Amino acid sequence: MLWNALAIAIREIRRNITRAFLTVLGVIIGVAAVVTMVTLGHATTNAVKNQISGLGSNLLALRPGAGFGPRMPSAGVPDFSEQDAVLILEQIAGVAAVAPIRNASFSTVYLNNARSTNVTGSTVSYFGIHNWKIADGRVFTDAEYRSGAAVCVIGNTVKKELFASENPIGAKIRIGTAACEVIGVLSAKGQAGMGDQDDTIVVPLTTIQRRLLGKTSNHDIGQIAISAQDGADTTAVIADITALLRQRRNLQPNQDNNFNIFDTRQIADTLSSSTKMMTSLLGAVAGISLLVGGIGIMNIMLVSVTERTREIGIRLALGATAGEVLLQFLVEAITLSSVGGIAGILIALALCGGLSLLIQLPFVFDAQINVTAFFFSAAVGILFGFAPARRAARLDPIDALRHE
Amino acid sequence: MNAIPPRPLISLERLTKTYGQGDAAFQALRGVDLTVRAGEFVAIMGPSGSGKSTLMNILGCLDTPTTGSYRYDGIAVQELDVNQRALLRRHALGFIFQGFNLLARTSALENVELPLLYRRLPRKVRHEKAREALAAVGLADKHRNTPSELSGGQQQRVAIARALVTEPRTLFADEPTGNLDSTTTGEIMELLSKLNAQRGITLLMVTHEDDVAAYAQRTVHVKDGLIASDRAHAA
Structure with a gap:
């Protein structure tokens, strides 16, 4: 029918x-x-x-100051110390990796090419936490980290601007006042909400502290990147880190946090x-x-x-x-x-x-x-x-x- | 079941049909008695408004009587519901209309096939039967043509083929030659007479032309909702 x-x-x-x-x-x-x-x-x-998620897997970004967004330079708010990063990794359950970060902007020069680039000083964990893949060459070794070797890993934009089609591995570029050997190139990530992620140079934290910033600057770290373990409850991890840092920074119960934790998964x-x-x-x-x-x-x-x-x-x-x-x-x-x-x-x-x-x-x-x-x-x-x-x-x- | 031949195929008793209600009521049929035996060819004549179309519609199971009884082949038609009447039409009755009533933009073959679709026959069987029916009315070579590509006489032949294709026992023709010229009228009437004589199909035909009625074996005159005369023709 x-x-x-x-x-x-x-x-x-x-x-x-x-x-x-x-x-x-x-x-x-x-x-x-x-x-x-x-x-x-x-x-x-x-x-x-x-x-x-390209910013990093389960990334928690710990910064000084009370919250993100447009705010006054947090005068009087202390930065973090490397010890903070070590304690977070050791004491907080659910934390997979921690990378202390010190950022600074330097002029970088190779032969006749020059540009101003954001330089990040961190540990080897930084690459994993921020999902950086190596396109060419290698990342720095623990030995290079400890000795503060003059080596750097450059982002794709820096490679294009400074080297064009030339192979950058093994070349020496001048960052600020120090000459650093390029040992690796990062895979391109592209644009994110906060600008060109590939316009970056990564060096060992010890290198930026000792060679680039000079002895007069303070050697505190401006940011700690924390990677939570897969499946970990980030809310609990954030609460534990907050408690630890309030104690480390001697905050009284009636005082607000003078740091903030930015949860990328939550933002995503x-x-x-x-x-x-x-x-x-x-x-x-x-x-x-x-x-x-x-x-x-x-x-x-x-x-x-x-x-x-x-x-x-x-x-x-x-x-x-x-x-x-x-x-x-x-x-x-x-x-x-x-x-x-x-x-x-x-x-x-x-x-x-x-x-x-x-x-x-x-x-x-x-x-x-x-x-x-x-x-x-x-x-x-x-x-x-x-x-x-x-x-x-x-x-x-x-x-x-x-x-x- | 049909123990006593020739049992009447159609028998009407005191059949009435009233349209409307109360003061506006109009009695189209006022007590009709009629018997038609299988194989007869009956012409129904009468002036406009005499009730002959109403009678035809009731006989064709398209309409129901108000009172009285209508037995078709022993079935009490007045007791059937709308679906049962549709099935009776599908399986036993065929219709030919004055206006041909073919589906426009549809080939002769598809028009003839239409009643077979409702019988749910397989495509191949449908085509075969439809071609046979078209051949029987002399249109074997026109099966692809649509109604607008055929003359009036050819269209009526397609309509006859469509009525024949189901091999009905009874064929109702409502002024089948009303839209045709005299030559074509003769051809169509010859065809209908042949079907009646050769296949034994009972034919009931409404007409108001005496020379058309002359093809029938019997003429029934209807006047004012009653049968005025009913006589067999001399052979």
Whole structure:
């Protein structure tokens, strides 16, 4: 019975292909809009997540001062000591690695090329905590760290600016007043929210303290990067570190923290939840256009029932039951809207492919939204096809045959 | 079951049909008694508004009587519901209309196939039977043509093929030649007479032309909702 209805429906659709196309145009556009919006939204969410996690896995960044964001230079707030970093690694449960960090900006020169670059002094753990991969050469050794050797690992931007296509490994660059040998090049990470991550030079902490900053500067460290163990409860880890540091910094119970801990995972969650919300919002707006498309189907199907009254009369006279006429019109509506749904999905996939190339987002095929959009469009056919189908089925054969 | 031949195929007793209610009520049929035996060719004549179309619709199971009884092949039709009447039409009755009532933009073959779709026959069987029916009405070479590409006489032949394809026991023809010229009328009537004679199909035909009615074996005149005369033609 269903096959039969499908055969009759397809025959009717083929008979007036232009009308069929105009009928489903709304559904095609609606489905294409929903799928495109949601797919691009997911791609954006993924891109944000990847960028944040590129900063470091389970990274907790410990900084002096009461919170991040625009704030006054924290005058009088003490920096951290290397001992703080050692104690955090030894005493706090759930901490996988710790890297004390001292940042400073220096002019760097190689032959005739010069630029001002942020130089980071840290331990070998720094590379792992911040997800840095080595593209070429090596990182510094423990021996080089202990001795404060004049070696450096450069970021991809520094390599391009100073060396162009030349092989930098083994070359000596001048950082501030000291000459350092380039021993490694970092893999490119690209742009993040806070600028070019690849415009960086990493040296042993001992090197920046002894050779670059000079004896007059203080040798405290400005930041401690902490990597939590996989699956560790970062909230508990943050609480433990806070307690330890309050004690180390002699803070009284009535005093606020004069340091802050920045949890990248939390930031990633916040950012991705806001892009997800944006996706849902765009999807909902596009969903309204799908609804309008459904109403378009209903409108044209209702007109077509009137137009085809005589045809319905003929079918009834030839022995079609009211149920078969209902099924025919319902199946016609569902077939139209499903075909429209498939067309919409194909258009959306082409559109997403093109747009993701254009705005350089990785294209993520999401089966769920495509399947959902398809079934939704079929449901639109059932919902908006039912009223016209029932009207057709209720026609009286004699009246229908007399209809002009 | 059919122990006593020739049992009447159609029998109407005190059949009435009233449209509307109360003061606006209009009685189209006021007590019709009629018997038709299998294999008969009956012409129904009468002026406009006489009730002949109402009678035809009730006989064709498209409409129901208000009172009285209608037995078709022993089935009490007035007791059937709308679906049972549809199934009776599907399996036993065929229709030919004045306006042909073919589906537009649909080939002759597909038009003829239509009733077989509702019988759920496989595609191959449908095509075979539809081609046979078209050949029987002399349109074997026109099966691809749509109604707009056929003359009036050819369209009516397609409609006849569509009525024949299910091999119905009874064929109802509502002014089958009303839209045709006299030459074509003759051809169509010859075809209908042949079907009646060769296949034993019972034929009930509404017409208001005497020379068309002359093809039938019996003419029933309807007037003011009653049967005014009922006479067999001389052979």
